[in-house]
Amino acid sequence: MPDTIRLLSTLALKGAVADLAGQYAAAGGVRIDADFAPTLALLDRIRRGEGADILILTQEGLAELAREASVAAASCVDLARSCVGIAVKEGALHPDIASEAGLRATLLAARSVAYSRIGVSGIFFARLIESLGIAAEINARATIIPSGFTAERLVTDEADLAVQQISELKQVAGIEVVGPIPRVLQTPAVFSAGRMTASGKAEQADRLLRYLASDEVAPVLRESGLEP
Template identity: 80%
Template sequence: MSDAVRVLSTLALKGAVQALAGQYQAAGGARIDADFAPTLALLDRLRAGEAADVVILTREGLDEVAREGRVAAESCVDLARSFVGVAVKAGAPHPDITTEAALRKALLAARAVAYSRLGASGILFAKLIERLGIASEINARAVIIPQGFTAERLVSGEADLAIQQISELKQVPHIEVVGPIPRELQTPAVFSAGRMCASQNVGEADRLLRYLASSEVAPALRESGLEP
């Protein structure tokens, strides 16, 4: 049995998992060996046979791999909710994004908007700009990244606004989170965890799942931009 528990996690939980790893190990838990990527990319990797003990995905993604028999359904637990937000480079003016009309105006006024192609936030944003009737204008000058942190494009100067889960925006230094997209325009993503059926480290995997679902981790989740 390994002295580490292998975790494949969506990027939205990267800050929280990294913050909690040392604390968990100090309390007697196994070392957390974690890799982070968007849910859709992780689903492809799991279906290609990549091994792990614990996976953290959107609830929809976790349900899919549970139905496929890759994750033990009885082990699945909800961890946190996350909202999509807007960020600017540190020191830049914060646009008004508090209403649908204000958000539309801010997006159209930006030189370029960065968003992700694969993540839950990018999928939501692509649908949102269609709904707002500004998809062609935004996409004509958007910086659409395949995966990773959109706020890095603020630091590089490629974009004026970055769109992503607030917990992902907060992973990038030298940026400022303006706030969430108006909540009536989005459905929060629920991130959940489960144990892989093929795990060779069942005891440690289940212990980690209990820890991640406990009230003890709530402060770290909040600090990283998530709602427990």
């Protein structure tokens, strides 16, 4: 459709993009047709030939595609930072995750911890519990999902704790975000956007990229759990 931009985005930006798409269209911009999946899944889809006008991925993932000339390097802009956090079911006590020792004890005490197999947060968490020396204990009773929102497993009582980007945790009703995993244990992920070189709507796509990176959208990013 001539008045529609096809956008593929990592799940971490789903809440923000959903809010911004309506605002952008109402202000006279094009309609945004968005689809969301983990960065690794989107990279695979793009390399298999799927097309889009704009991609929102991790900074590293987008840089890979720029090196492969699938994304126009000059169009790339950083949008937001995101921390991995922990959530519990609504009404549950908030455990201690403020320190490495507190986090370690909290994870070991949980009946089950939900995390994603291929998402950025899931890969980080797998490495984290390995470095803490508790991978075997946690994985013996973990709820590991292939993709999607880990906090949904809190609502269904399959897990006591859910680990994911805070912006992804906040997409699920009926849960409460306890907070981020201590910063000393993680490096916030940076999410970036860029135009695919094969897009036939370069002007419209670049205009949307400028909007997404503008100060105007910063409050929406913060509300969704991201740091502009």
